[in-house]
Amino acid sequence: MTEPTESKTDVLIIGAGPSGLMAAAWMAHMGVKARIVDKRNTKIFSGQADGLQCRSLEIFDSLGFGDRAWKEAHHMIEICMWNPGQDGVIRRSDRIPDTIVGLSRFQQIVLHQGRIERFFLDNIKKYSGDTIHVERGVLPESLEIDADKVDDDEAYPVTVKLRTLSAEEATPQQQITGSKVADGLFRSNLINEDDEADLIKKSAARAGATEIVHAKYVIGCDGARSWTRRALGFELVGEATDFIWGVMDIIPFTDFPDIRMRCAIHSAKNGSLMVIPRENKMVRLYIQLKEVTPDASGRADRSKITPDIIFSAAQKILAPYKIDYEYCDWWTAYQIGQRVGTSFDAHNRVFLAGDAVHTHSPKAGQGMNVSMQDCYNLGWKVGLVAQGIAKRSILSSYQSERRQIAQDLIDFDHKFSRLFSGRPAKDVMDAEGVSMEEFKDAFLKGNMFASGLSVNYGPSTIVAKPGDAAEQEDFEKKQALATGLPVGMRFNSFKVLNQADARPWHFQERLKADGRFRVVLFAGDILKPEQKARVDKFCELLDAPASFLHRATPEGQAIDGVIEVLTIHSSKRVDTELLRDFPAILHPLDPHRGWDYDKVFVDDVSYHEGYGDAYKNYGVDRERGCVVVVRPDQYVAWVGELDDFEHLERYFAGCLVLRA
Ligand code: FAD
Incomplete structure (x- = not known):
């Protein structure tokens, strides 16, 4: 050895x-x-x-x-709900969009x-x-x-x-x-x-x-x-539940009309089935296995489960529609543990x-x-x-x-599994059954959670939220400066134009995963002298050798190496000039590569891709603007006025190593 x-x-x-x-x-x-x-x-x-x-x-x-x-x-656009009618035969009872409309630029x-x-x-x-x-x-x-x-x-x-x-x-x-x-x-x-x-x-x-x-x-x-x-x-x-599920990825032959839709199917007596259409003509079936039950120890013997057992359960749930397959890509069976x-x-x-x-x-x-x-x-x-x-x-x-x-x-998951695995209620008096209205409601509410966009992180050294009631009032005032950018939630995306070349960008595209914090300066209407003076003052403090921006940046690194400052202003693009109207710290000069043309954006109408209306959507005042800190993972960390520089500096002193 x-x-x-x-x-x-x-x-x-x-x-x-x-x-x-x-x-x-x-x-x-x-x-x-x-x-x-x-x-x-x-x-x-x-x-x-x-x-x-x-x-x-x-x-x-x-x-x-x-x-x-x-x-x-495969893009999931619609969910179809199938439930038994009075005669016990499954029917399409509802359709809802798979992703809440307008939530993200992706579905x-x-x-x-x-x-x-x-x-x-x-x-x-x-x-x-x-x-x-x-x-x-x-x-x-x-x-x-x-x-x-x-x-x-x-x-x-x-x-x-x-x-x-x-x-x-x-x-x-x-x-x-x-x-x-x-x-x-x-x-x-x-x-x-x-x-x-x-x-x-x-x-x-x-x-x-x-x-x-x-x-x-x-x-x-x-x-x-x-x-x-x-x-x-x-x-x-936590615990294991009694629900045993089989999963199969197959290319189906079927007369079921919604096989290319995401479906939640509750049969009257044979359990539930979820249909997930996939890439390459495949369909995933999640099938509740009513005939397989846990033993006295609470565990089901998975070795007894075969694709035939899973598939015949699916056929029963889908009846009177027929389903068959020649090709199965993958299958498994599991007992839900939470x-x-x-x-x-x-x-x-x-x-x-x-x-x-x-x-x-x-x-x-x-x-x-x-x-x-x-x-x-x-x-x-x-x-x-x-x-x-x-x-x-x-x-x-x-x-x-x-x-x-x-x-x-x-x-x-606890709520969703119970509703999905439960027997449909026969009528309003059937308390043990699952009401299909309740199921649809849970699905709609669950869609927000399932999008991953409802995450709202609590106060910490990197999320400037009030730790106690005394700080609440002040925080609410600050949050009111950007009502569409709640502190603790991910930075939503709207289109803005690059000031230098007029190209439209979804602003989130500028928040790359490279480990940098971002200070987003909503500069407001910089053509108004009063606002221009506020912007200039903010930039002067930012560019001072003792500012957090300089002290957070290791010696020899570019000034945007740890914290990148991005600007969105609300004046007309054609009335403003990058080099004339915006202090150099907002588009820093690299001695070998020239000005940085990718840091100043404008909330204006594009030639080909409409208008993002970013100030309105972010809930920011078009004249006065505000400042927002974004963490490297795109979560909003701090909101304040342009004049809250000391407060901003305190935020960074709390989480970054600032050089003496
Ligand atoms: P995993 O994907 O499990 O990755 C863990 C990795 O660690 C593996 O590559 C493993 O080889 C490695 N590893 C384990 N032990 C060691 C060790 N000691 N040393 C070194 N490496 C180790 N999710 C769904 O949404 N739908 C499904 O249908 C579904 N089906 C699933 C079926 C199976 C059989 C499994 C195992 C998971 C399934 N999941 C499903 C869950 C989903 O795959 C996981 O939630 C997801 O993969 C979690 O990612 P992970 O990186 O945390 O863990």
């Missing part, structure tokens, strides 16, 4: 599912020294999660691959997890210059935290022992026996060409080799049975994310989304702290922000 090698890394990510890949993407975009390991020897090729919320698409867009997902996916889509992982892998490769890639077939064997060193910014207090597996050990087992069709982790016949490279098994030359890694931070993204969670001694608390982790971090040095800290039913399409969003919340914080740009104290906000989301998700 050879001696283990030793190495150091700033961030070690365990698990390369959607949440681990999101964490790795941040490290790649921010230039943080990081590694990501996974015990499997390939990525996912079929099945598992498929629904992508609007918020996930906004996030993908900030990383640079929203367009790939948008083009390839919900479906694309299987393997493609999402592909996009991440390509993106990480591109942005890290191929320095971060998934090290497959690698298993952690021990994890220790040196508690004496956790407060030392320079220390590597987490030690993880890694072992490289043999090809056999790294190949996942079929989860359910009794079927020739892959149940999740194997190759799909519909695999895309750019996935072929992943099929080549990695060399087993290093099999058995061990390595001791010293890390500043570790992120455990290793799924529902998380090894990292167990190594920390943390638990998932659990949340007791803790999301240890010493703010080891973090847990994704399925490792919350499990729930997959029907509401939340699992992959919420898991990725955990790491979209965490990744930049860890990255900035590891780089010495942000204070370590910001890391506590991960648990306070995301544990609440996980709990909300479980509550939502």
Whole structure:
């Protein structure tokens, strides 16, 4: 046996599912020294999660691959509800839009997890210059935290022992026996060409080799049975439900008219079915298995479930319509468990994310989304702290922000699963049955939650909200300056024009995931002398050598390297000039590359893409404007007047390391 090698890394990510890949993407975009390991020897090729919320698409867009997902996916436009009539025969009883209209520039889509992982892998490769890639077939064997060193910014207090597996050990087992069709982790016949490279098994030359890694931070993204969670001694608390569900991805032959719509079907006696149309003519069926019940211990024996059992249940629910298939891409069966982790971090040095800290039913399409969003919340914080740009104290906000989301998700899932799995009420007197009105209402309300856009983070060092009632009145005054940009929620998007070249942009497109905070200066009507004087004063303070902007920027870095200042003004574009009317700090001069023409925008009418009416939509006064701070993950962090400079400075002094 050879001696283990030793190495150091700033961030070690365990698990390369959607949440681990999101964490790795941040490290790649921010230039943080990081590694990501996974015990499997390939990525996912079929099945598992498929629904992508609007918020996930906004996030993908900030990383640079929203367009790939948008083009390839199936778009979900309408939901049809099917319920039994008085005669017990199912009928279409309602149609609602799948995504609440006007909520986001994206709508919900479906694309299987393997493609999402592909996009991440390509993106990480591109942005890290191929320095971060998934090290497959690698298993952690021990994890220790040196508690004496956790407060030392320079220390590597987490030690993880890694072992490289043999090809056999790294190949996942079929989860359910009794079927020739892959149940999740194997190759799909519909695999895309750019996935072929992943099929080549990695060399087993290093099999058995061990390595001791010293890390500043570790992120455990290793799924529902998380090894990292167990190594920390943390638990998932909650319960398993009695509802057993089967899932099949098939290409159907059917006379059911809404097979290309998302459908929620309640039969009179045979249970419920969810239809999710997919890419490549596929359809996913989520089927309640009424004939499979848990044993005395509360667990169902999944090994007894076969595709035939699942499919015949689907046929009964859909009757009198007929359904059949020749090709099944993937199938699985599960018992819904609704659990949340007791803790999301240890010493703010080891973090847990994704399925490792919350499990729930997959029907509401939340699992992959919420898991990725955990790491979209965490990744930049860890990255900035590891780089010495942000204070370590910001890391506590991960648990306070995301544990609440996980709990909300479980509550939502609890309600949704009960309504979906319950028997339809025969009439208003049938108290045990589920009223279809109640179901529709829950679906409509759930749509807001399911979009991922209802997230509203509480007060912390990075969200300037009142901690107590005494601060409430002052906060409300500030919030009134931008009523469409609630502090704690994601920065909504409306179209504005680039001042220099008149090109329309969705403003959110300018909020790239690169780890930078943004100060958005709503400059108001800068052609009014009084307002111009306020803007000039704000910029003078901003550009003073002792300002937070200069002190947050490491020596030698460009002035927009840590905090980028973006401007939206409300004067007419053609009456204003970038260089004449806007102080230089709003479009900084690079000695080698000239003025920055991509930082000043105007709320005006475009030639080809209409009018975004941004000031009105953001609820900002067109004359006086205001200032808004946006976190690197696009959440609104602070709102104030142009004259509140000291307050603004205090915000940054609270979370960033400002040079003396
Ligand atoms: P995962 O995707 O589970 O990724 C964890 C990663 O960690 C894996 O790559 C794994 O190989 C790796 N790993 C695990 N242990 C270790 C270890 N000790 N060392 C190193 N690496 C390790 N969601 C839906 O919305 N709809 C569905 O139909 C659906 N079906 C599913 C079916 C199955 C069989 C599974 C497992 C999940 C399903 N999900 C579904 C859930 C969805 O896939 C997850 O919510 C989502 O993938 C969570 O992402 P994650 O990155 O947190 O975890």
